[in-house]
Amino acid sequence: xxxxxxxxxxxxAVLKQLYPDAxxxxxxxxxxxxxxxxxxxxxxxxxxxxxxTPALFERYTSLExxxxxxxxxxxxxxxxxxxxxxxARDIVAMTKMLRDVYKGIIPDTVEELxxxxxxxxxxxxxxxxxxxxxxxxxxxxxCIRISNRLGLCNTKxxxxxxxxxxxxxxPEESNAFCHRLVLFGRDICSARKPRCDFCPLQSICPDFxxxxx
Numbered sequence: 157x158x159x160x161x162x163x164x165x166x167x168x169a170v171l172k173q174l175y176p177d178a179x180x181x182x183x184x185x186x187x188x189x190x191x192x193x194x195x196x197x198x199x200x201x202x203x204x205x206x207x208x209t210p211a212l213f214e215r216y217t218s219l220e221x222x223x224x225x226x227x228x229x230x231x232x233x234x235x236x237x238x239x240x241x242x243x244a245r246d247i248v249a250m251t252k253m254l255r256d257v258y259k260g261i262i263p264d265t266v267e268e269l270x271x272x273x274x275x276x277x278x279x280x281x282x283x284x285x286x287x288x289x290x291x292x293x294x295x296x297x298x299c300i301r302i303s304n305r306l307g308l309c310n311t312k313x314x315x316x317x318x319x320x321x322x323x324x325x326x327p328e329e330s331n332a333f334c335h336r337l338v339l340f341g342r343d344i345c346s347a348r349k350p351r352c353d354f355c356p357l358q359s360i361c362p363d364f365x366x367x368x369x
Contacts, residue, residue, distance in 0.1 A: 158360060160307065160308055160324055161324050163306060163307060163308060163360045164306075164308055164321075164324040164325055165326075166357075166360050167306060167308075167333075167357060167360065168325070168326070168329050168333055170356050170357055171333065171336040171337070171340055171357075172332070172336065174336070174339075174340070174356060175335075175336045175339045175340070178332045178333075178335035178336040178339065179335060180282065180286055180335060181202040181203075181206075181338065181339075182194060182197060182202050182205060182206065183206045183209065184209070187262040187283060187287045188219055188251075188254075188262065189209065189213055190282070190283060190286060190287060191250070191262065191272075191275070191279065191283055192209070192212075192213075192222075192247055192250075193205050193206075193209050194278075194279040194282050194283070195243055195246055195247060195250070195274050195275065195279060196208065196209070196234055196237045196243055196247075197237075198239065198243070199238055199239060200237045200238050200239075204236060204237060205237060207236075208233065208234055208236060208237055211233055212230075212233040212234060215233060216230075219251050219254055219255055219260055220255065222247060222248060222251040223248065223251040223252045223254070223255045225248055227244050227245055227248050228244075230244040230247060230248060231244040234247075242274075243274070245273075245274075246273045246274025247274070249273035249274070250272045250273045250274055250275065253271075253272055253273065254272065262283065262287065264284065264287075264288040264290070265284065266280040266281060266284055266292075269283055269284070277295070277314065277315060277318060278294055278295055278296055278314065281293055281294045281295070281318070281334075282294050285330070285331030285334075286331065291322075291327035291328065291330050291331065292330060292331045292334070293317075293318045293321045293322055293325070293330050293331075293334060294331070294334040294335075295314040295315070295317040295318040295321070295334075296334075296338065297341075297347070298337050298338045298340070298341030298342070298345075299317065299321075299334050299337045299338075300312055300314060300317050301341065301345070301347060302337050302340065302341055302345050303317055303320075303321060303337075304317075304363075305345065305350075305361060305362075305363040305364075306357065306360065306361055306362070306363070307361075307362040307363070308320065308321065308324055309321065344356075345357075352364050352367070
């Protein structure tokens, strides 16, 4: 019987082979664009966000543009992402704070990023990992679901999942591992109908093993 760390290392190896080029599926070309796109992705698919952001970033080409934007106009660009009123308000407030408090520079720590309006630990970790190359654990719905199924944690609380995975994962692997969990969750380990019979992690998955006994 593998312990949690051994199971985590096995999962890392298998998923790295399955998805060698793990990257964020949100399209962005700067730290600011990724920050905004991640805020838009809350309760919305990445595919939908990627349809919305080109026009948004063409209209607002700089941090100053968005900081000075009319919230109602921003709403019109992001309407199809859902929760658009809250997201538009947060995006404008976030960029104002970046301009006025951080002198236009995106912070490189989770602790500073979560001070921004609308930015939680999931978004902050994504920025810290993808933009600044630091160890990060993005505890999104795929990460939480699959980590529980694999017995790496036993909680649905995003903060607790993040902290437990930080203890289990090699720091240099953590960010890519979370991206691979997203791809794996979409392809195989879905929420409603996981394709367990085709899963390359069968041998280390307590959830699968328990259902076969």
